[in-house]
């Protein structure tokens with residue numbers, strides 16, 4: 152799945168909504184405390200469990216007192232949870248966020264910020280749940296999800312605070328790891344935010360997927376990564392590289408060690424004019440994923456025969 156970059160006007164709208172929230176909190180120091188955000192926005196938080204149908208059903212029926220649509224069509228909500236494999240929900244009429252309690256705690260932080268995102272983007276109010284059937288075409292769903300994710304990133308990384316720190320560092324996985332702890336977010340979300348927001352003139356690609364030497368049994372070669380994140384400068388200058396080619400590149404240098412640095416190499420990618428450019432690829436294994444950062448180095452000098 153490739154990242155969706157928001158249009159500049161949409162991104163600006165999101166940024167101004169987040170700025171209001173952070174200003175309301177007195178522009179706090181990282182890491183952002185989500186309980187403070189909930190208090191400011193008068194949002195409530197609850198939990199459900201996807202492992203336990205009855206639990207979700209009971210929670211929702213109790214919550215749905217004021218939510219006419221949900222009472223009339225309770226199955227819509229259950230269907231949505233299943234169909235989109237939801238890890239969290241936002242019920243606008245109750246200003247309540249529901250998190251799947253079976254998710255690991257670090258992921259819940261992102262999920263909660265994502266749902267806060269839905270709650271602070273005024274144009275999302277009409278799109279959530281109420282107009283379920285019309286609005287949630289796959290394309291529209293992907294767009295509002297991308298907007299909520301962008302909002303989550305803006306919140307959890309305190310807008311310019313993260314970017315200033317990120318731009319002061321060299322674009323390497325070491326730098327991403329160093330930035331991770333200060334803001335209290337996961338390696339994966341820090342990595343994602345770094346590629347989408349930092350060093351804006353530099354073409355970069357981020358890849359998140361299974362360890363290339365320890366592929367799971369259900370590995371699908373036509374869909375080898377969970378996420379392919381292209382930086383704005385990459386999208387501008389380069390055409391999307393086929394995922395199979397990216398996977399071949401990563402597999403060519405990664406070692407078999409379980410975790411830690413897995414290797415690095417220089418790989419040539421082609422720009423929109425058909426010219427080759429050298430990227431530095433480096434990969435790191437954490438217990439769940441292999442993260443690969445590819446950063447632009449230089450134009451590829453063709454070797455010309457005498």
Ligand SMILES: [Zn+2]
Pocket residue numbers: 265269295296299
């Ligand atoms: Zn969402």
